[in-house]
Amino acid sequence: MILYLSSFRNFPKLWKGSLSLALGPGHSSRCLFLTIYSGIRNQQRWFSVKTQSPQNTKGMNLLIAKSRYPRKENANSKEVASELPHLFAAGAAKKRSQVNSPQTQAHALPPVKNTIQLPTKPLNSEEWDKLKEDFKGKANFEDWIISQMAHCHSSVNVAKSLLAWVAAKNNGIVGYNLLVKYLHLCVLHKQTSEVIDVYEIMKARYKTLESGGYSLLIRGLIHSDRWREALLLLEDLKKVMIPSKRNYDDCIQGALHHQDVNIAWNLYQELLSNNLVPMLETLKAFFDFGKDIKDDHYSNKLRDILFYLRNNQLYPGESFAHSIKTWFESIPGKQWKGQFATIQKSGQCSGCGRTIESIHLSPEEYDSLKRRIMSDVIDGGDQYKKTTPQELKKFENFVKSCPPFDIVIDGLNVGKMFPKIRESQFLLDVVSQLAKKNLQLLVLGRKHMLTQGSRWRKDEMKKVQQLAHCFFAEDISEDDPFLLYATLNSGNHCKFITKDLMRDHKACLSDAKTQHLFFKWQQGHQLVITNRFPGSKISFQHSLSYDTVVQTTGDSWHIPYDEDLVERYSYEVPTKWLCLQQKT
């Protein structure tokens, strides 16, 4: 063992990253030792294993098992091992890849899957013939190689020589699949003349195309002078299916590129009327193009886009936000000033100090949400699914008999927050702390919480019942719908405590509009317990007081946007804002 380690020190540079690891715990060094050892015994095998993915522990285990076998030869092999340092390097690569170092992962890739090197320059027919002979695979050679070329972004000329070879073999006929892949390459490399050639060929040979071919042609043609034909292709596509938002995006970009604003707006309208959500790139293109246009009609349309973002709870990306800012600042005579800002807890913009819209729902919205929760989430067409009519009646009467609550607590969710603390004890902690503030509390739970057990103690539950109103549902009923109903019924000031994101209940709401309402209400009314250390005072994550949505006051705009480097989940909202205001 010492021998090995000393040889590591001869290559400090190689081992910079993982030297500590190799010298570290006994297990890892033994593992390394074994791999090295097996490497010497059977070089061939070693290399075949190396190409496997680092997650493949099976191969590794096999290797170790194999290396254990010839233990008696240890003495001779040690010397051999020290003479072959490059094997150490290979072992190091494996080792490092096992601890998921990104460096070696990159080194391990790409896997040697294909047996043929893709040609880098156009080949003649003999060379293609030879390549085909070398190819051993189930797939059709031509299909396979052009797929690989499309995947690796080979140059157009190589692909062209392949097609020429195929055509020469096949009476000048090239199959549709090859043409489409070739077209893909041409579009990728922006070889517009080639695209047009292929377009002519396709027009000549085929009466209609399929969606993939159409999409590629549209994307290829919009940069050429014959971009209007892309619109015809779009029409053809419409005969069989609704074009994708990508197709519309391409056409709109093409129209804007060629200064035809009317067509672009018409296509945009059509896109919306097909119930497609436009790509943010499409919207950005309109803003980018708007910089050069000084036209009230056009700017009104851009404002409509902003309202579309508002109504559909969409947030622009970072570059889109920049485009919006640039466009606003380019409006002559209005002197818009844009800055990137954040919003303080109080709901004030750090840029201009204005207050952002409140998160609270309007009375009508509130009523409609309440009705929909009742009908879709709790009832849902079959009251027996989540509860029983008797229980529902009982609960309604119970809620009526109590004063409006300030806070509704999901007893089970709160109780199970910390697995190391007894459920009833933590629930009691939370309830008593809130009760000290003189709040009307409601604890929702299930009947089993009342039966004595190691997790739910009767005396503690008694105390909870003294401090708060309690309702215990049947064990097979769901308690979340009751929670939602009780909170909504108590009024706008009432909040609820649970860690649950309620996504399943949100999904029960049938239309997107109500789902947005629910999400907005949830943002404003859900409290989450944040402290990690249960002994300390319980603190809550503040619920947002302002609504994160595109908004305007006429002379100001506030637009939340997504940062490029931040990944946002669907139940989160952006934190960065674009603040635009008009100088008066």
Next chain:
Amino acid sequence: MSIFFKMGFSVTFLRPFTRLLAPFTLTRKRRNLHSAILQRYISPKIPALSYSSKTSASPPGELELDGWKTTMKSSIEGGGVLTVSNKDEDSLAATRELIEMWRLLGKEVPEHITEEELKTIVECASKSSKKKYLKYLYTKEKLKKAKQVKKKVKAEAREEAMRARLLESPEGDKQQDFFFLRLWDRQMSTAMNWKNAQAMQFGQPLVFDMAYDKYMKPKELNNTISQLLECEGWNRRDVDPFHIYFCSLKVDGVYHTELAKRYGEKWDKLLLTATEKSHVDLFPKNKIIYLTADSPNVMTTFKHDKIYVIGSFVDKDLQPGTSLAKAKRLNLATECLPLDKYLQWSIGNKNLTLDQMIRILLCLKNTGSWEEALKFVPRRKHSGYLEISQHSQEFVNKLKKIKTSNSFRKHYSNVHTQER
């Protein structure tokens, strides 16, 4: 700049010979940039057909890069394909074309398609549903073809065998003594019918609740019917069959029509009870146990005096709690199989298919051993039996052995348990 200009010059005029330029010009990336820029402005003006005359001068062995284009284009006249698409062609034809093109592209679409199927495709709401349906048709077609090929091969083999037998038969034609005529299939079915008739009289009822038609799509309903057919088949073959009830089976409802269609004229001769009445009308409520995977109660033993109800419901849409809600509404006892207790569950839904359910129940009825019964749970769904239950099961078996040897009763169950 000057290089750029020069390049531009050369590319403009030597465009057909770009492959000759390739070895000594710039790196690929720059070249592409130049040619892309140039071609955008220049190319539309170059007539496409001019390539062929020039490229014909290329050295032998080398491929003409653009030559194929002319042949492809020239097939306008030769192939006689329509160039202008008819504006008012109906969507059916267009869809047919689309599918044909997809097939050329190597996508998973069927080769032949009927008008009806085409209509279904046109009516599909989204692109993905279209693709899904096409893939379904594709696999169906493929299976059918494979079957036909197999059939053909088999027929040929049989013919071959026949011929071989004919050659050697003359001397092997002597009389042999047999005890039975070869009428096994018929004997079997008669025996099964007797047994089932007996079950109709004295058998334990097993109910299939047919009140789920509104929760299922046509495809799921079809699957349900297939599973029901299989259930009936397994039951028929058993030593001690259940008396099967199809409850809440509306005459001329979807279930009824489908079942009648599949069974054909056999439907009226089936030895089971199909009724429009609900199971709560036929049996006392306290004897009914509704089997559902959502139930909080776990089934411990198979009770021979209870009436088990299985919902004939294939739920691919994931509507949990549908059958539990049904049982709750009628205030019935519910139970679920003790899958977690005996099996190391790994993947998949706890909902089992109807035929698996009936085989488990039949096995329980005959042997009472969970180990045996849960063999019918698909192997992919669990990674093995749990140790603890194995021990306890052995213990139970030992107890049973002692008990039965004392009472000198030979049971079917013991035969099985001793075998293991």
